[in-house]
Ligand SMILES: NC(=O)C1=CN([C@@H]2O[C@H](COP(=O)(O)OP(=O)(O)OC[C@H]3O[C@@H](n4cnc5c(N)ncnc54)[C@H](OP(=O)(O)O)[C@@H]3O)[C@@H](O)[C@H]2O)C=CC1
């Protein structure tokens with residue numbers, strides 16, 4: 001073991017601050033979140049669709065298990081693993097790791113989305129009952145949750161064979177429950193196949209829009225044509241997923257890839273939480289049709305457009321600045337120096353609030369719920385959860401940036417006092 005990795009490991013073992021409620025969070029979250037997924041799906045299909053319903057809707061065993069769901073899930077992951085591993089598209093390098101090396105990543109996720117689209121069109125042409133995904137939602141979620149547990153156990157065990165410099169600083173506390181939850185290894189791989197990068201954008205994210213399409217087809221089965229509300233939800237979320245895959249390279253600089261280990265939280269988040277809770281609006285609309293006025297629809301489309309514009313422009317501005325600060329699109333922006341040699345933007349989008357990308361993301365989240373009307377809370381689950389997630393994430397990022405940039409970060413905070421919402425927070 002190299003001396004500096006030894007020092008890093010020691011620092012990690014003794015000084016790591018535990019996140020997500022420490023050991024208690026690491027025990028409760030893996031129990032509560034999977035149950036939440038199943039509860040939300042069940043509620044979205046019940047006539048009342050009430051989150052406050054007591055006793056809660058309990059699905060029967062035969063509603064929870066279907067071997068077809070297991071075959072579909074494994075087939076779906078295998079298809080995307082194959083597409084990922086094919087030598088298609090360019091290869092990009094991630095940020096420099098603690099041992100000074102840079103990992104290579106294939107940039108072909110958008111191709112994965114296009115291939116999935118073509119396959120779905122072919123299946124529809126052949127008369128495949130895509131609407132049956134509505135009935136399969138619960139068994140699919142059960143399989144995805146079970147797979148998340150098994151896969152996280154595998155990742156935890158294999159991390160003991162990884163060299164110390166390959167471990168995430170935050171997931172190496174020595175407490176097995178916490179480390180299993182947060183993730184010990186930073187970039188677990190078999191050969192060039194990077195598990196975290198693969199899971200972050202492909203099976204779950206593309207799976208989410210496929211499930212949405214299934215809900216739309218179910219509506220067609222039930223009512224002859226898709227409703228405007230369903231089409232808006234499908235289009236907005238497809239735009240979000242297509243954008244993520246089109247800008248796949250940018251994921252290489254996100255907190256998840258750079259900082260977080262790959263443990264239960266991210267595995268479950270990628271494979272179960274995203275596909276089965278982010279599209280709840282679509283499954284809600286199947287049983288609870290809504291009528292939208294032209295003005296209401298235009299307002300919702302405008303809100304999504306504004307949110308997307310802020311989200312995309314601010315993310316692109318920072319990515320461009322981090323990749324090449326001399327690029328003409330960012331060279332004239334005002335910046336402040338930090339002791340690390342990196343500079344911080346204090347004008348442009350990053351001079352408006354400290355997380356303009358979160359602001360845009362939240363506006364979009366609201367636009368995804370509004371087509372479901374105001375009669376139920378359930379379709380607003382995503383925007384509520386997401387506000388909590390982003391406020392917590394902002395706080396984590398803030399602490400990491402303060403540790404990284406010290407006084408320069410304080411200066412930035414004085415120059416840009418609001419975190420996410422201008423003049424509010
Ligand atoms: N749909 C979903 O469930 C989720 C979506 N997201 C979205 O993912 C995207 C990425 O978010 P996330 O990874 O949390 O973080 P960000 O993309 O906001 O990155 C934060 C990092 O940016 C750098 N930075 C911060 N301020 C400045 C500045 N003024 N100038 C230059 N660099 C700065 C710092 O890193 P450094 O200085 O080291 O470069 C900081 O650690 C967001 O759009 C978010 O909304 C995130 C989580 C969940």
Ligand SMILES: CC(C)=CCC[C@@H](C)[C@H]1CC=C2C3=C(CC[C@@]21C)[C@@]1(C)CC[C@H](O)C(C)(C)[C@@H]1CC3
Pocket residue numbers: 033200201205240243244251254256265266268269270273274
């Ligand atoms: C409650 C729970 C289990 C939380 C785990 C958090 C994860 C669900 C999210 C952490 C960061 C994420 C990102 C995206 C999806 C959700 C998770 C995995 C993301 C891929 C969505 C699309 C965006 O364009 C993005 C690429 C910027 C984004 C990256 C972060």
